[in-house]
Amino acid sequence: MNAPVVLQVAATPASPALVLRPWRLEDVAALVVVSRDPALRQRASSVVDNDADGPRWVQAQQRGWAAGDRFGFAVLEAQPGSVRVQLVGNVVLKEVTSGKPAAEVGYWTAAHARGRGVAPRALEALTSWAFDTFVAGGLERLELLHQVDNVASCRVAQKSRYDFDSILPAAPPSFPRDGHLHMRRTSA
Numbered sequence: 042m043n044a045p046v047v048l049q050v051a052a053t054p055a056s057p058a059l060v061l062r063p064w065r066l067e068d069v070a071a072l073v074v075v076s077r078d079p080a081l082r083q084r085a086s087s088v089v090d091n092d093a094d095g096p097r098w099v100q101a102q103q104r105g106w107a108a109g110d111r112f113g114f115a116v117l118e119a120q121p122g123s124v125r126v127q128l129v130g131n132v133v134l135k136e137v138t139s140g141k142p143a144a145e146v147g148y149w150t151a152a153h154a155r156g157r158g159v160a161p162r163a164l165e166a167l168t169s170w171a172f173d174t175f176v177a178g179g180l181e182r183l184e185l186l187h188q189v190d191n192v193a194s195c196r197v198a199q200k201s202r203y204d205f206d207s208i209l210p211a212a213p214p215s216f217p218r219d220g221h222l223h224m225r226r227t228s229a
């Protein structure tokens with residue numbers, strides 16, 4: 042991909058507009074702060090482990106873009122009355138392989154920004170971009186996985202039209218509880 046991908050999401054009556062763009066090293070300070078949230082640490086599959094770990098995490102996202110198999114976006118929210126933006130989340134398209142029909146999505150929202158539809162709005166933008174970009178390479182469906190007790194994530198899947206597909210059995214230690222597999226197909 043030559044130019045950096047920037048996705049725009051319109052404001053709603055309850056929430057400012059969002060901008061999605063590839064992670065940059067300048068995001069590290071804000072990333073480290075939001076990564077201290079225990080709920081995020083418990084649920085996200087890839088997190089910043091400690092305050093010194095931010096650059097490594099961002100560089101891993103950048104390697105994914107360079108390799109063309111993992112596309113992580115920082116989700117930024119415009120601040121009312123200001124030109125400044127604030128980090129509010131992460132959405133990622135992963136496991137992308139040319140000729141493979143399925144890829145996977147993931148997301149988190151910073152604790153201070155939850156409950157305002159940030160994740161479903163950002164996921165919708167990611168989903169449209171993923172299908173627009175990778176259908177020609179054989180992409181047919183996107184998969185979304187969450188643990189059964191992650192009700193908030195299940196709501197994000199439902200609101201984003203990722204239909205429930207099946208229960209995934211627990212596989213400790215990485216997946217201590219059963220999971221839900223949701224899917225969205227190109228035609229949805």
Ligand SMILES: CC(C)(COP(=O)(O)OP(=O)(O)OC[C@H]1O[C@@H](n2cnc3c(N)ncnc32)[C@H](O)[C@@H]1OP(=O)(O)O)[C@@H](O)C(=O)NCCC(=O)NCCS
Binds near residue numbers: 084150151155194200
């Ligand atoms: C799951 C998560 C991404 C949802 O993000 P979000 O931007 O808050 O999404 P929404 O605003 O659409 O809220 C989704 C649900 O979260 C719950 N919720 C609402 N307000 C909330 C708040 N202030 N704090 C926490 N959860 C809240 C509600 O169940 C809501 O569903 P509803 O719209 O039917 O009421 C977010 O809670 C999160 O980052 N959790 C930790 C990481 C995680 O679980 N990632 C997904 C791994 S599969």
